[in-house]
Amino acid sequence: MRTLTTIALALGLASPAAADLKFFPERQETCVACHGENGVSEIPEVPSLAGQPDYYALLQLVEFREGNRDSPEMAATVDGMTNDDLKAAAAFVGSLPPAPAPGPGDPAQMKAGSALSAQHGCARCHGAEYRGGQQIPALRNQRADYIVKALQDYRAERRIGERAAMVEVAAELSDAEMADLAHYFAHQP
Ligand code: HEC
Ligand code: HEC
Structure with a gap:
């Protein structure tokens, strides 16, 4: 079965940490133009990169380049x-500090989001504090509008991703549930 990991291995992209950052001083400006200072996005549906694992970033960059993820x-x-x-770009992403906590969320949505996360086992893969790791993205303090967009892309199978794990997860979620989950992840203390 074709997975992101096998593609990355085939391309010899297994070790972003070993990449050097030398091409990056100029290119960083391009990235932060959309993804925000320190990788904290202020643009709707543009993800924050702060706190994303370098390996996850590398796999996604390959997917964009190969046309498997549409953007x-x-x-x-x-x-x-x-x-x-791409390795240098991924190393840059991995070097960013985690996104800051944006303040408390709406209590009712936080409660609903927390219950849905427990029910669907989101922490099983994304980690107890939703910081991700390796090929798994952080959800902690990601923009809520981007999380909703990503979940809708998986549900519609516009985005397939690693082993289609998220296609299965998102198929079970309604729009209202996606909104509660996204609000909850976006407002982690
Ligand atoms: C013109 C705006 C723009 C620029 C410039 C840009 N990005 Fe992006 N980036 C986006 C958008 C929009 C997405 C979300 C695509 C989607 O919805 O699937 C994205 C997604 C990503 C992702 C996946 C994040 C995730 O959580 O899945 C990574 C990694 C990334 N960009 C890295 C970079 C890097 C590194 C640079 C600089 C070399 C860069 N981007 C420059 C707009 C931009
Ligand atoms: C079986 C493991 C697994 C479970 C359970 C899981 N995820 Fe994921 N999730 C992943 C993987 C792997 C990816 C990266 C997929 C890819 O390459 O596109 C991902 C990606 C995502 C993304 C895209 C993030 C980004 O930056 O683009 C969101 C949002 C997300 N998951 C939300 C959730 C929510 C909400 C739940 C619970 C309802 C959940 N996940 C449960 C494995 C999982």
Whole structure:
């Protein structure tokens, strides 16, 4: 079965930590133009990169370049980038400090989101504090509008991702449940 991990291994992309950052001082400005200062996004449906594991970032950058994950903005960004460029970009993402806590959420939505997360076992893969790791993204203090968009993309199978794990998860979620989950993850203390 084709997975992101096997693609990355085939491309020799297994070790972003070993990448050097030397091409990055100029390119960082491009990334933060959309993804925000320190990788904390202020643009709707543009994800924060702060706190994302470097390996997850690398796999996604490969997916954008190979056209397996659809985003005109990211396709244009990674167009012409070599494997070493992608490794350096992923190392840059991994070097960002975690996204700051944005303040308390709406109590009713926090309660509903927490219960849904427990019911669907989100922490089983994304970690007890939703910090992700390896090929699993952090959800902690990600933008709520982006989380909803990502869940809708999985449910509609516009985005398949690693072993289609999220397609199965998202198939069980209603729009209202997605909104509660996203609010909960976006407001972690
Ligand atoms: C023109 C705006 C734009 C620029 C410039 C840009 N990005 Fe993005 N990026 C996006 C958008 C929009 C998405 C979300 C795509 C989606 O909805 O699937 C994204 C997604 C990503 C993701 C996946 C995040 C996740 O949580 O899955 C990574 C990693 C990423 N970008 C890294 C970078 C890096 C590194 C740079 C600089 C080299 C960069 N981006 C430049 C707009 C941009
Ligand atoms: C079986 C493991 C597993 C479970 C359970 C799981 N996830 Fe995921 N999740 C993943 C993996 C792996 C990815 C990355 C997939 C990819 O490559 O696109 C992911 C990606 C995501 C993303 C995209 C994040 C981004 O930055 O683009 C969101 C949002 C998400 N999961 C939310 C959830 C929610 C909400 C739950 C519980 C309802 C959940 N996940 C349960 C494994 C899991």
